Amino acid sequence: MKPQIRITVLAAALALAGVAHAQEVLKIGFSGPLSGGAALYGKNVLSGMQMAAAEINAKPLEIGGKRYKLEIVALDDKYNPSETGINVQRLVQQHKTAAVLVPHSGGIFAVQAFNEKSKVLLLAYTSLPQATERGNTLTVRIPPDFTGYIAPFTKAMMTLHGKNVALAAADHDYAKAWAAAFKPAWEAAGGKVVAENPMSYNKATDFYSGVSRVLQSKPDVLFIGGASEPTALVAKQARELGFKGGFIIIDQAKIDEMAKVVGGLGALEGSVGVMPVTGDDRPEPAAFTARYRKLNPGKDPSSEISLNYSAVHATVAAMKLAGTVTDAVAIRAKMDQAFRTLPPALNPNDIEGLDSKGGTVANTIIGVVEKGKIKGQFLRALNAGK
Incomplete structure (x- = not known):
C-alpha cells in the first residue's frame, strides 16, 4: 500500500x-x-x-x-x-x-x-x-402533596396565637388551591376565617392597602404565601401596620429567604412554614x-x-x-x-x-419560628398524631 x-x-x-x-x-x-x-x-x-x-x-x-x-x-x-x-x-x-x-x-x-x-x-x-x-x-x-401540611400548620398556629385567621395569600392558581383546602380544615378545627383578600404578589410590591384591609378584622393569624420575596414584603408590611400574630406561610415561600428580606427571623416570630434545607441537620x-x-x-x-x-x-x-x-x-x-x-x-x-x-x-420537615430560631418537626409524625 x-x-x-x-x-x-x-x-x-x-x-x-x-x-x-x-x-x-x-x-x-x-x-x-x-x-x-x-x-x-x-x-x-x-x-x-x-x-x-x-x-x-x-x-x-x-x-x-x-x-x-x-x-x-x-x-x-x-x-x-x-x-x-x-x-x-x-x-x-x-x-x-x-x-x-x-x-x-x-x-x-x-x-x-x-x-x-x-x-x-x-x-x-x-x-x-x-x-x-x-x-x-x-x-x-416532584414535591410531596401540600395537603399534608395543613393539619400541623393549623394546630401550631391555634396553639401559639388563636383561632381567627385572615387569608391574604397570592391570587395565582396554586395559592387559590392552597386557600381552598386550608379554609375548611381551619374551620373544622374550630377556627374562624375573619377576612379573605388574595393579592397579586407577582405584579406588586406595595401591599399596604390589602394587608390593612384584612387587619381590620383583627386576626390572630395571617395566611400568606406566593414567591418568597413578595411574601416577605407582605409579612414586613403587616408588622409595620402593627400585626403581632403569626404567619402561616404556604410552601412556595421559604422562611430563610423571607428572613433576608425582612431583616431576620424576628419579624417572622411565631410563624410556620416548610423547614429550610439549610436548617435540616440530617447528614x-x-x-x-x-x-x-x-x-x-x-x-x-x-x-x-x-x-x-x-x-x-x-x-x-x-x-x-x-x-x-x-x-x-x-x-x-x-x-x-x-x-x-x-x-x-x-x-x-x-x-x-x-x-x-x-x-x-x-417524610418532609416543617419549621416553626420560635425565639429567633427555626425548629423542625417531621411531618409524618405530626400527621400521625393529628
Whole structure:
C-alpha cells in the first residue's frame, strides 16, 4: 500500500472511531419565571437543575449504548401559563426534549392539555395534588402533596396565637388551591376565617392597602404565601401596620429567604412554614448545603434547588434504566425505580419513590419560628398524631 493511501485509510479509521465515541446532546427543558416578581423562585429551580447537570456531565454518561452530554434548555414564561404552553411546544419541536420541568401549577395544567399527545414527560414542580390526580400518564409531581401540611400548620398556629385567621395569600392558581383546602380544615378545627383578600404578589410590591384591609378584622393569624420575596414584603408590611400574630406561610415561600428580606427571623416570630434545607441537620441535607455553598459562595440552597436537583438526577437515571432518551412513556415507567435507587447524596430530601398517581413520597420537615430560631418537626409524625 502506498504511503499516501495508508495515511488516507488511517485518517478514515480515526474519523470513524471519533464518530463512534462522539457525544450526543441530551436535552431536558425548563419553562418557568426568570423575570418578574417570581424570578428568584424560577432561578432557584433552574439552579438545582443546572447543579445536577454539571455533576452528571462530570462523568461519562452512556444510555442505550450511546454517549451523551446533558443540557438544560431554559425558557422564561414570566409565570404566565399561556407562555408556558408556547415554550414547551418549542422545547419539544425545536429542541427535541423528552422531558420538561415546569415549576408552577398554571403552567403545568396548560402543558397537561397536550403533553401526552406530544409524548413529553412533564416534571411538575408543584405540591398541588391535582397535578397528578387528573390521571395524566406522563406527569411526575416532584414535591410531596401540600395537603399534608395543613393539619400541623393549623394546630401550631391555634396553639401559639388563636383561632381567627385572615387569608391574604397570592391570587395565582396554586395559592387559590392552597386557600381552598386550608379554609375548611381551619374551620373544622374550630377556627374562624375573619377576612379573605388574595393579592397579586407577582405584579406588586406595595401591599399596604390589602394587608390593612384584612387587619381590620383583627386576626390572630395571617395566611400568606406566593414567591418568597413578595411574601416577605407582605409579612414586613403587616408588622409595620402593627400585626403581632403569626404567619402561616404556604410552601412556595421559604422562611430563610423571607428572613433576608425582612431583616431576620424576628419579624417572622411565631410563624410556620416548610423547614429550610439549610436548617435540616440530617447528614445528606447538610452535605448538600455544603456542596451548594461551595459552588455558589454567599448563597443558600432552597427546597426548590434541592428537589429539582434530585428530579434531574432521577430523570437521567430513569433514562438509563429504560435505555432511551426519547421514549417518554418508557422513561416515565422507570421514574419510581429511579427515585427509589438514587444514592443518598443525590437525594437530600429523602424522596422514597412515587405513589400510584406519580407524586413523590417523602417524610418532609416543617419549621416553626420560635425565639429567633427555626425548629423542625417531621411531618409524618405530626400527621400521625393529628
